[in-house]
Amino acid sequence: MTETQALIENRPPSVATLFLERVEATPDAEAYRHPVPSPSGEGPDTWASLTWRQAADRVFAIAAGLIDLGVLPQERVALASSTRVDWILADLGIMCAGTATTPVYPSTNADETAFMLSDADCRVLIAEDAAQLAKARLRRSELPHLAHVVVIDAADAVPAEGDPEGWVLSLADLEKRGTAHLERHPRAVKDRIAALRPEQLATLIYTSGTTGRPKGVRLRHDAWSYMSRAIQATELVRPDDVQYLWLPLAHVFGKVLTAGHISVGHITAVDGRVDKIVENLPIVRPTYMAAVPRIFEKVYNGVATKAREGGPAKYKIFRWAAEVAREYAKVSQDNYRRTGSKAVPFGLAAKHRVADALVYAKIRDAFGGRLRACVSGASALAPDIGYFFAGAGIHILEGYGLTETSAANLVNPGEAYRTGTVGKPLPGTEVRIADDGEILLRSPGVMEGYHGQPEKTGEVLEPDGWFHTGDIGELSPDGYLRITDRKKDLIKTSGGKYIAPAEIEGRFKAVCPYVSNILVHGADRNYCTALIALDGPALLTWAKEQGMEDRSYADVVAAEETQALIGGYVRELNEGLQRWQTIKKFRLLPRDLDIEHGELTPSLKLKRPVVERTYKGLIEEMYAGSKED
Template sequence: MTEKELPIDKRPPSVAHIFQERVEATPDREALRYPVPTAGGPDDWHSYTWAETGRRVHAIAAGLMALGVRPEERVAIASGTRVDWILADFGIMCAGAATTTVYPQTNADETAYILADSGSRVLIAEDAAQLAKVRERRSLLPDLAHVVVVESADAVPAEGDPDGWVLSLAELAERGAAHLEKHPNCVKDTIAGQRRDHLATLIYTSGTTGRPKGVRLAQDTWSYMGYTIEAIDMLHADDVQYLWLPLSHVFGKVLLAAHVRIGHVMVVDGRVDKIVENLPVVRPTIVCGVPRIYERVYNGAAMRARAGGAARFRIFQWAAAVAKEYGRVSQENQRRTGRATVPAGLRAKHAVADRLVYGKLRELFGGRVRALVSGSAALPPDIGYFFEGAGLPILEGYGLTESAAASFLNPGLANRTGTVGKAFPGLEVRIGEDKEILLRGPGIMQGYHGLPEQTAEVLDADGWFHTGDIGELSDDGYLRITDRKKDLFKTSVGKYVAPTEIEGRFKAVCPYVSTMLVVGPGRKFCSALIALDEAAIMGWAKENGIPGGYAQVVADERTIALVDGYVQELNSGLQGWQTVKKFRLLPRELDVEHGDLTPSLKLKRSVVEGEFAALIDSMYD
């Protein structure tokens, strides 16, 4: 990827402007593709052109205006990732309103809190389950004038609902069509009146501790993101991008800004259990994801090889080692000489491994992927080198909700695993005295909604956003994240430990791990809680004659001995004070449903430490 000269500083004031420009520029090109389930067979795939997308979006925008929604008023979306989410979001933007995002997994109490705190006037709810959350707490939501339900069959008013309080998305579009007949220029005039500083989105941080905070992102933020992603050449007009990420999360949301600017095909299906099935059908050229997805692909490939017998597993292990070496050497030569060359012997081994292993892996992704993008959490470097060597380069990036997700990204032709790449054009970067990363630029939030004191804690008077992340910036502009400032801890012997670095290394060593949590603040040594990947460890247990369910398997001495071997391998590469002296295997995987992980799969350290406090204490008795 190379930066191109583009008029970033002459960008329009809102993403709605960019959307309108896109519809007018390429009306007949395919914009969105989405699945339609069929009875007992494979999904049908349907598409919208940009012109069809524009008509649907304008109808939703006009429908919201007909309901009385005014510029910068909030309209919430509580839904999984689907094409209707995108149409609704663009409709809200074109109505001049601001989107409040709500994860569909959010419980009723927190959903009500977000809607009340944001002052949302309308909720676009996916189905009856999302409707029920607000219906139960309607007395706490005096500002919520309407609920629009995406699934028409679920848009059923109940006894006690005010007249017109519940309607379907189809009915909203019908009202919009009628409103457009009376006021044909209402949407275009509203778009024309939008300013850069108008509120566009309220994204509530998923909250690893306490109540979530609403991050205020302006219209100009998304306009900037659309233009700057084009400038770094991440996406091309002929790309097919597969989007499964939660759109309530800023990582998914920023991809929509790039989509309208670049005009490529976006294939939308948020069903995580369909990813493996969809990839060979969609045949994407770009896939964005979180590290856990790539870790699972790698571990799944290893487990399938193991299931194929000892010889096949040895071939996979050899090929994996070759891929990692190839990835490291080619990147190092690219850094030193500008050419990603490798020695002839390694090149020959790589060619054999490509025929035996890597080609099959690329086919699992559809055979056309030119790059994978990873964000939201740290990618274990060994995973990155493996995919690089297998011809599926993972471009790691970095950003936060407060910086609209995208602040850094690795250049594709000069990818540097272990870093998050270079800063986006227009973004200023500074490393503080305590090594905290500071950012300033048009992608940074306006502040936390209704929380001036908490805003001042992270956004200083000069406009610098204090990220809370610790990092290092190379002479040529590559950023390496070393840890979260709040996660660093000091042992009782006075040594600082960066737990996420250790956890990332373990994921590269152990193919059975799902999550590792390193603990030890104020203690004499580091210990760890380890959750294993259920599918991987149960497959190993079956091969080794270990009976029972997951909890029984992880309690078995043979499983503990297996993991201990990987822990010792981890420790061999650590400083003495970093080594994990003791560990405990958790009786279940950590997940969103139990509250262990945020919806974007970030670990809630304090929650897990609290739930398993007795296990932690047992390691220090």
């Protein structure tokens, strides 16, 4: 048995056990960094740290507090909060108490929050603030099992008239209660951890479905223990790394990062405020971080927009440098695949050195100057954007997984990464391609099933453990997986041609620096069309240059100059497509797509049916008068 196999096979039954091992191994090492707002609310934040021992003190207090409230093993505790260190400590506390976490996005409305809390039979809700408390209070009559709401921000833990006695308490109060419980029963938490079994429920996490109610995915303790050890075995993350964690922890991608952190033992800086990312990067100076493709797209668009603001000469230099970066990345990756060396021809290397001094070094500085690797997941990264960053020295390692498979199933292997693929399976994960091209996965990370929905479970999970992902892909002879599209999202035109819309959309994002979101449509039609939403800051900066600074976003979108601008990028896109893939018509949307209108998932993935339904009129307009009508 190899060292990697031993690490996986001999894994503990739970992350709670792993947490105890980590605290015992490195009690005084720094575990977490987190921002502390200035007392006045003005001025920059300061950053505080927690050692593993200090984190354990809080985790044990939370766990004992839940035990004192009477929560039993495998009963559910909901957690509705943005990404912050308290979320991680609360989640660990829930697991150490033997109970199960039900994460809820803070952006979830009261109706869907109540559905999840009810469907999961949650006994306790740990809410971030008054806004999350209000959702539970509004639907309290529908939640007879909800015995307590614990509010993280203590000032917001204010009982209201009609609340049952003791229904609302602060997280600080829960921790005090837990500390007192431990004084009476010193082994209460350790006994709960010792009693945990791999097959017990650890997380009941709800998928953000495109239609209907979300489904509850049941993930066992063994799923997270396996993921923790598998991430450690890849050696992509090192004990001396500093990770910047801002992803939503209610999403399985963010959650799996917390499991890997415990096994590896590096430092994690936690701050979920997306509007603070640019400000935080030079302060945190991470060596490693994970993100969704939309973040890299926004960075790319921001760099391109700033270059354009500098005038035609500066923009021309940027465009040249971008092409050099892509060529450099493609040649070096291809050489590494064939020979094991990333060497490139002398002329290309010389151009790359010049471009590095003019452009790439500034991009690396914006990321803090120490970034060794990024992991991208949750949706597809446009290859041209991936190659750009690779050539600029920002190494984006694409990975793949689903909520139903605990998020991390494949990832690109360090130096041998290949842009445009999602890499190789993690140790202990099996992959195969079905006859129709669908990707099937089997691993200890695969879910137990959908909560209370055995029929739905049977549709995707075979008795021998193979999970049907719904994604289409192909495996290279040496084991790299490339995702070509969602099985249900493939377009078949009325002419019988199959089209992968995500591929076309990804190419457009690399061509057009003003795009925020794009949806390609063409199912059962005789040509393809597109709905395009533009990036507000980039668009309004351009509009100012055109003398339209006094116009609103919607007015700028409607302007002939904007239509002509985007039309030029659509023509550029079409030049690289097969005839049946080309975009014949497009419409610019009057606003960007967003989570609030239900058009994007919290991980910023496009909800195609919702967008097509909302803008059905614009779609029909683009086909009016065509032969099919």
